[in-house]
Amino acid sequence: MAILLSCRDIKKDYGDTNILNNINFDISVGERIGLVGLNGAGKTTLANIIAGKLDIDDGSICWHKKSVNIGYLKQESAYVDNIFDEGNLKDYLYTSSTLSLKKVFQWDDTKLKNLSGGEKTKLSISQIWSMNPDFLILDEPTNHLDYEGVKWLIKELKKYKGTVLVISHDRYFLDQCVTRIIEIENHTLEDYSGSYSFYREEKKRRYESRLNEYYKQEEMKRNINEQIKTLKEWSAKAHRDSRKKGLESGNKMGMKEYYRMKAKKKDIQIKSRIKRLEKIEIEGVEKPKEERKIDFNLNTAVLKGNRVIEASNISKAFKDKTLFKDSSFYIQKGEKVGIFGENGCGKTTLLKMLMGTEGTDSGNIFFSSSVKLGYISQDLGNLNMEKTVLSFFDVPSREERGKLQTLLYNMGFDEYMMNQSLESLSLGELTRLRIAELITKECDLLVLDEPLNHLDINSREKLEEVLLNYNGTILLISHDRYMMEKLCNKLLIFENNKVKRLEYGLKEFLEGKLTPKVDNQRELKEKKMLIENEISYVLGELSKYAPGSDEYIKMDLKFKELINKKKELNI
Secondary structure: OOEEEEEEEEEEEEOOEEEEEEEEEEEEOOOEEEEEEOOOOOHHHHHHHHOOOOOOOEEEEEEOOOOOOEEEEOOOOHHHHHHOOOOEHHHHHHHOOOHHHHHHOOOOOOEHHHOOHHHHHHHHHHHHHOOOOOEEEEEOOOOOOOHHHHHHHHHHHHHOOOEEEEEOOOHHHHHHHOOEEEEEEOOEEEEEEOOHHHHHHHHHHHHHHHHHHHHHHHHHHHHHHHHHHHHHHHHHHHHHHHHHHHHHOOOOHHHHHHHHHHHHHHHHHHHHHHHHHHHHHHHOOOOOOOOOOOOOOOOOOOOOOOEEEEEEEEEEEEOOEEEEEEEEEEEEOOOEEEEEOOOOOOHHHHHHHHHOOOOOOEEEEEEOOOOOEEEEOOOOOOOOOOOEOOOOOOOOOHHHHHHHHHHHHHOOOOHHHHOOEHHHOOHHHHHHHHHHHHHHHOOOEEEEEOOOOOOOHHHHHHHHHHHHHOOOEEEEEOOOHHHHHHHOOEEEEEEOOEEEEEOOOHHHHHHOOOOHHHHHHHHHHHHHHHHHHHHHHHHHHHOOOOOOOHHHHHHHHHHHHHHHHHHHHHO
16 A cells, blocks of 8 residues: 555654654555554644644654645544534534535434534534545544444444544444554554454563563573673682692693683683673663553442432423433442433433432432432533642542542552643543542442543553442443443433333343343333332331321322232233
8 A cells, every 4th residue: 555644753742741752653545543542642642743733843744645635533523613603403414515414413403502422523523524534533533422423433434435543442443443553652652453452462462472572581681690600700710720720830831821711711701791791781672561550449339228219200301302201210229220322312411310410301200318429420621620630639638648649649640740730631631530539439329421531441441340340339321332331231221202221231232132022021020120119118108107197198099009000010
């Protein structure tokens, strides 16, 4: 393939901090490349350099084709916010030349400013496509996309004939879209030919191979040092012998010279081995650096009682748009429940309703009073960016401050970063900071709305591991397919204007492996559970009132009604 772009010895500093150093790579026409690395490694910096948005401090960039039209989707798509005003989506679609837009959106009078994050991302990508770019740079394009949106983007990229450089931590998306991975690590670059899954295996193999080479080299150095030590002992003995034998032989020069030459030969061997050691120090294998680990854990949950949340016949609409209606479901202690639905269906709204920050149009929501709630929203806009990392936390004592610093260090914040303002942090670092805040609260119910957005792959995998081992209750919205499949074995799905609970995970749901009969049995079980929960609640209320009182009679009638419903389900 013809070379499109060559980068040689690229160097970029921010103040005294080196971001990129000695970066060398080529990009061929039509390549599909994934750019990966830890938060703050310099991925977006490199993307901005390639796009011509940022100057380099040293090195060269050579385009082998004139007038390359670059389409650049920035991480937060701020550059297209000017279209999200009071205008209507219908009007924008009418004036847009992008046919793919009409496949993504309905021709209605939805206000552009009311679009969800995922809908805005689709609109941004489609706007870039309308420019007919030769080279696409996509920085975290799947952050707010639902599963259908990710499928749509994968399909469009497969049809696209140009060159693609994508920054993404979405492992499923990378596996589907790229055939080469470039990783930025320790300010420099490592190249892998293959998918994301291949890259992870190959990186591990390379590390183990280099570590093995290093250990062999260190063994060789130990052997040479032992040889030098032995030769020095022999040399010293030979020098002593030359003096001693010289005296014993009556100062005959021949005998003395013999032992002196013997000692000199040992000295030459010593110098030879010392030179070998010096050469190894200069040209030898450095010990490979271990992949930086993020290390944190959630505290054990202490919630009492099984019933955490219960929704009875709840409904919600915005103006003429019904999000869901007549929906009933429950969440029990220790369950890990994924919330699944397309962009704009009301997933975040549902979470806010369950937490009590958004009202229902009808129906009731029970939320256990003993729950200690932890919440991460997908919106980073509510943070005070003038605070430092340490002052972001309210730490009253020196002891707690020490614990906090240890936690932050384990989450990738060094001493320098702890005293920096939030404004200087990357989006991924801000997300890690919010996870740290969650840990300090010692919660027993976690409500997580896209918690992986902006997190690097290491942090994602560590968060998955921590959440998998967490014994508390989790409600999760995530467009990361790998995370949802790994973590959640229950679902709340948005389907036909209803929120419905399923007793299985995302993989089973998407692959449609369950038969209608099994699905119906689980739905019946769910209805019984809801009724039994209500019966428990009513029995508790009955104990509060005197027999014969109006409240007692009302609750008694409710109890009998529920018993009859339960009998009907058992028929």
